[in-house]
Structure formats: structure tokens, C-alpha cells
Amino acid sequence: MTGSSIPAHARPTVSVIMPAFNNAAHIGAAIASVQAQTRADWELIVVNDCSTDGTAAVVRRIMAHDDRIELITLPQNMGAPAGPRNIGVAASRGRYVALLDADDLWHPQKLDLQLNAIDVTGARFVSAGLVDFDDGAKPDFTPVTRARLQRISMLRTLINTKTPTSTVLAERELFERFPFNEDLAYKAREDTDCFLHMHEAIGSSIKVLHPLLGYRITGGQQISANKLTMVKRHYHVLSRYQYESGRTMGPVAALYTATHFGSAVYHRAIRGRM
Numbered sequence: 001m002t003g004s005s006i007p008a009h010a011r012p013t014v015s016v017i018m019p020a021f022n023n024a025a026h027i028g029a030a031i032a033s034v035q036a037q038t039r040a041d042w043e044l045i046v047v048n049d050c051s052t053d054g055t056a057a058v059v060r061r062i063m064a065h066d067d068r069i070e071l072i073t074l075p076q077n078m079g080a081p082a083g084p085r086n087i088g089v090a091a092s093r094g095r096y097v098a099l100l101d102a103d104d105l106w107h108p109q110k111l112d113l114q115l116n117a118i119d120v121t122g123a124r125f126v127s128a129g130l131v132d133f134d135d136g137a138k139p140d141f142t143p144v145t146r147a148r149l150q151r152i153s154m155l156r157t158l159i160n161t162k163t164p165t166s167t168v169l170a171e172r173e174l175f176e177r178f179p180f181n182e183d184l185a186y187k188a189r190e191d192t193d194c195f196l197h198m199h200e201a202i203g204s205s206i207k208v209l210h211p212l213l214g215y216r217i218t219g220g221q222q223i224s225a226n227k228l229t230m231v232k233r234h235y236h237v238l239s240r241y242q243y244e245s246g247r248t249m250g251p252v253a254a255l256y257t258a259t260h261f262g263s264a265v266y267h268r269a270i271r272g273r274m
Contacts, residue, residue: 012068014042014111015092015172016100019084021077023102024054026135026216031062031069033106033214039115044069045091046102047084050077055102082180082190089175098169105133105214106166107141114169117149117206125170125198125205127152127163128212139214148209154199158238158256163205165191167213170205174198189233196241231261 016034020027027046034044046059048071056073063069072091078084081101089097096115100106107113114126133139152161168191178197180190199205238253249256 010041012041012043012094013039013115014096014098014169015088015094016042016044016098017085017088017092018044018046018100018102019049019081019088020046020051020055020059020102021049021081022051022053022055024051024058026103027055028058028062030100030102030104031059033108034100035066036108037106037111038109039111042068042098042111043092043094045088046071047088048073049081049084050074078182079184080182080187080190082182082186086179086182089172089179092172094172096169097172097175100166103216103218104166105139105216107139107144107210107212107214109144110167110212111169113144113147113208113210113212117147117208121149121151121206123204123206124174124202125168125195126208127169127205128167128208129210130164130167130213130215131211132217133214135216135218139211141211141214144210150207150209152199152205152207153203154196157196157199157205159259160262161207162260163191163195163207164213164215166215168195170198174201177201185233186237187233188230189237192234193237193241200244227261231257234260 018030031044034042046069048056048059056071059069059071063071070091072087074084074087085099098111110128114128117123117126131139157163178194178201180194186193235253235257238249238256241249
């Protein structure tokens with residue numbers, strides 16, 4: 001018996017890409033949050049980045065009962081999620097790609113609400129809010145009958161809009177056109193670079209103004225534990241960003257970095273949500 005509700009030959013609407021490295025303790029819950037979606041026409045591609053714990057075994061046990069799930073095991077560790085995500089996208093079949101990290105959790109209506117937002121607005125890229133939760137607890141997800149939507153421009157993204165990676169759902173063509181930068185200098189900010197290029201190309205995205213992601217805080221972890229490193233990496237990405245015209249941001253990259261992290265302190269450290 002499998003958990004699939006779509007014929008084997010049919011293309012799913014959404015391909016969920018999940019990079020995994022030593023996530024045996026949490027990946028089962030992350031996968032369960034995909035299986036609990038109110039939209040069932042998805043495939044889940046787990047890309048195992050040479051885990052040394054039982055991550056692969058956990059995924060295989062779940063796969064035995066749900067043929068919508070695929071496991072790709074890499075021959076060597078890539079050092080960051082950018083490479084595994086790109087590999088997952090290359091193997092995907094859906095019209096849309098959604099991203100989910102192996103220790104995060106989705107709201108059960110996440111895909112439904114975002115696909116509905118696409119139907120209403122014609123958006124090619126949709127994100128959502130998040131709520132932090134402590135390891136061992138559960139995120140405070142509430143049912144959504146009607147979600148507010150907000151249009152997000154590239155400028156707004158640069159100044160202060162946070163786009164949590166595990167909330168993003170966008171056309172697969174965009175991920176193929178703008179892959180994640182696998183240079184380790186972009187680690188933990190490869191998503192910023194990717195999403196900026198997408199916004200420049202399409203003009204704007206839509207954000208569902210409701211927490212559709214539970215972001216797990218583990219082992220006493222603090223939000224952006226090494227803040228100085230994150231600031232430096234963010235500035236690195238922006239200062240090297242090249243517009244389609246060929247020009248770069250120049251000194252304004254420092255300003256955008258400052259506004260971005262100023263807003264992050266308020267939303268994450270104080271409110272615990274984004």
C-alpha cells in the first residue's frame with residue numbers, strides 16, 4: 001500500500017525539495033508535515049548529502065509506504081544545501097518547486113494556500129510567514145479560512161522583506177534559470193542571491209501573510225547565532241550581485257544589509273515570527 005493519490009505516470013503539481021545532512025532526529029516529522037498537506041498532488045525529493053547518522057534509513061522506512069517520496073544519496077558531501085537543492089530541482093517533475101529543510105515543519109494548508117494565491121494573482125513565486133518553535137515542542141499552527149496576500153517587489157526584498165527559504169514555492173523554470181550559487185562563500189545566503197535574481201526577472205512575488213512554516217530552534221540555538229558572520233555573508237552576496245544590465249549595487253549594498261538585519265532583529269529576536 002502506498003500513500004500516493006496520483007497515477008505513477010502523472011506529473012505532480014509540486015516537487016518538494018528537501019536537502020538532508022544528519023537529520024535523523026527530525027526528518028521524519030518534516031516529511032510527515034508534507035504528507036499532512038491538504039493538497040496531495042506532490043512529490044518529495046530528499047537529497048541526502050552523505051549523512052553519517054540514520055537519516056537515509058528513516059527516509060527509506062517512510063518511502064516503503066508512500067511512493068511519492070524519492071531519495072537521492074550523493075557520493076560526497078557538498079558542504080552546504082545549495083548543491084543538494086540544485087540536484088533535487090534537476091530531478092523534479094512538478095510545474096512548481098517548493099523548498100523544505102529537513103528540520104522544519106509545514107502548516108497543513110501550506111501548499112493549498114500558496115497554490116490558491118497563484119490562481120488568484122498569477123504569481124510565479126510565493127512565500128509565507130514563519131513562526132519559531134523550540135525543539136521538543138510543536139509550532140502554533142492555526143487553521144486558515146482566508147489569508148491576506150502582499151505583493152513583494154525586489155526593492156522591498158532588498159530593504160526589509162524576509163523570505164524564509166522553507167516557505168518558498170515557485171515555478172520550476174525559475175529554479176532552473178537561477179540555480180543556487182554553490183560557492184561556499186554564499187553558504188547560508190545562497191537563497192538570498194537566488195531569490196533576488198528571481199524577483200528581478202519577474203518583477204514581484206506574493207507573500208501569504210500567515211505563518212505557514214514552523215522553524216525549529218534546537219539545542220539552545222539563538223536566532224542567527226553568529227550575527228556578525230551572517231551580516232558579512234549578506235553583504236558579500238549583495239556587493240557581488242550583478243543585475244541583468246551588468247551593473248552592481250555598489251555602496252548601497254551596505255545600506256540594504258543594514259536595513260535587512262535591523263528588521264530581522266525585530267521580527268525574529270523580539271516577535272519570534274516573520
